């Protein structure tokens with residue numbers, strides 16, 4: 037099996053001329069029938085499998101496919117994409133008249149009239165047929181006519197992309213060793229809120245399996261319509277030629293380039309052609325080509341992402357060593373690992389994975405990666421380092437939920453979505469420890485990791501991020517379990533060791549005494565919360581912060597009683613002591629699940645039926661009768677209803693449910709948490725559709741304050757399409 041995975045001769049990811057021609061034929065048919073989206077799909081498929089050195093009627097097949105796709109993109113008004121495809125064709129075949137012609141059309145549509153005229157003039161010189169020449173001349177006339185019109189379309193190509201201005205501000209951080217957590221980061225100076233602390237490129241990164249067809253395999257951004265496939269295999273896809281070159285394939289050199297045009301061009305045009313080609317080829321590759329050893333074989337698609345990531349680490353380490361004249365193949369990244377905490381089955385799995393990976397790499401690297409006990413045990417260690425140090429590259433994007441059109445236009449609710457696009461190892465980023473109440477925030481722009489202080493951090497305080505679980509997101513027991521399973525430690529952060537409001541209410545039931553706002557907990561929660569009051573000997577003794585007003589309000593007994601006999605009894609209200617039958621409350625909650633679940637799946641499919649909606653509304657009332665008003669299930673139900681009402685165009689009710697959901701989340705996460713910012717984006721977009729200008733202004737100022745705290749000046753780069761974040765709505 038390993039041989040099948042590793043051998044290029046059995047690879048399914050190879051190029052195939054016959055399939056490429058078949059896809060091209062289908063693309064041509066769709067194009068002539070006006071079916072642009074399928075034509076685009078077929079040409080892209082053809083490009084994925086087209087060998088680089090096949091000629092069709094004297095022209096390179098890949099260049100023809102790029103030009104054909106450029107024609108479809110032009111029809112779809114995707115002019116920039118069309119322009120890029122023409123340039124790609126020209127980098128393969130400089131004297132391709134049709135590619136210059138299409139480039140001219142794309143430039144003209146983008147308002148780049150001077151370039152368009154030059155493109156068409158080059159095309160005219162290179163065109164052999166009389167009818168072709170006449171066609172180009174017609175187009176030139178049209179453009180020259182357009183050139184004197186006053187309503188030029190905007191010059192999109194020349195628009196500068198918003199630049200990222202935030203800089204690291206000379207903050208001095210230090211790595212210290214602690215008894216409980218191993219190494220960790222602290223600051224040597226006071227750090228103001230929102231300060232950017234850290235920016236880092238990954239040592240190695242790999243795309244998530246579920247994003248392989250939708251995101252760039254190098255920078256992880258969403259793939260545009262003009263996808264660039266790897267020139268040597270049909271697996272890897274890129275958003276640009278630049279990313280493809282950085283990532284590298286088996287054979288980096290693209291086609292035999294025909295630099296001299298062989299045509300008698302005027303000096304001006306000759307220079308123009310040279311500048312266009314130079315722009316395409318002028319990529320200075322400094323990065324390690326991380327796809328090279330995986331190109332054209334099956335194993336990267338078949339093995340789990342963390343194994344492929346380990347392969348990239350090993351290969352990079354060896355290449356770097358080789359570059360600096362060292363011969364050692366001992367991969368030493370100086371990261372912690374969880375091997376000793378793994379159970380025997382998981383260890384066995386790591387050993388088997390290591391053997392498979394090394395055998396696959398061995399096919400490419402031969403004796404540089406020998407398959408012996410030494411290298412296997414190193415690989416096992418590397419995998420157990422990846423287990424606890426790799427970070428998910430989570431990209432945020434805004435998506436619109438569009439309701440039916442009305443006289444006031446479309447109803448839209450913008451939601452902020454998170455996409456787990458990749459997994460990576462950041463060597464310095466791996467030195468930050470975890471807290472369920474973090475004081476720093478991590479995010480990614482493309483594959484760059486950024487870390488920013490979200491609170492004021494005093495000199496010497498630990499800088500801790502969240503590995504995933506956070507107070508407000510999950511209850512204490514769930515957080516502990518997840519951290520133990522994934523990172524092999526028992527969390528004793530402030531959130532897990534001190535009473536806090538969120539952990540008390542997040543899964544709580546309401547007190548059946550109607551006048552009481554206290555919480556009732558079941559036994560799964562009481563054990564953990566009890567532990568915070570009377571810590572086990574293995575834990576550090578903690579002071580229970582009784583002064584917390586919110587905690588006192590819902591759990592008066594905990595706040596007022598002193599001494600060691602404060603206890604949390606399951607089923608009894610922590611405020612008035614009333615006994616509540618949790619079996620009955622649980623039965624009520626269970627009954628609602630079906631309706632809330634049905635609403636959720638309808639939302640996923642983008643439709644919403646009136647009957648489901650009214651049943652879900654009744655379910656919300658039942659939930660509220662059994663659960664504490666700040667239970668997270670209530671917030672989720674409110675949110676689903678907000679989305680559903682938006683879909684059917686009832687914006688007032690959509691806004692009310694959205695506000696109700698945010699009110700609960702504020703209690704669980706705190707007012708300034710990023711989750712609140714994301715939810716406020718949804719609320720502001722509904723308010724915008726309702727024309728509530730004053731409310732939008734208030735929401736916008738809150739969003740700006742939360743987003744600046746978490747993303748600083750990177751906000752624009754992260755949310756370029758969220759229009760109400762801009763001042764000029």
Ligand SMILES: C[S@@+](CC[C@H](N)C(=O)[O-])C[C@H]1O[C@@H](n2cnc3c(N)ncnc32)[C@H](O)[C@@H]1O
Pocket residue numbers: 216217218219220371372374424425466467468469470471523524525526527528529
């Ligand atoms: C990404 S590493 C962090 C750096 C690590 N402390 C070191 O010495 O290299 C993750 C590991 O650090 C330890 N760790 C991180 N946060 C912790 C915490 N709050 N309490 C205890 N151990 C923690 C765990 O062993 C975890 O598997």
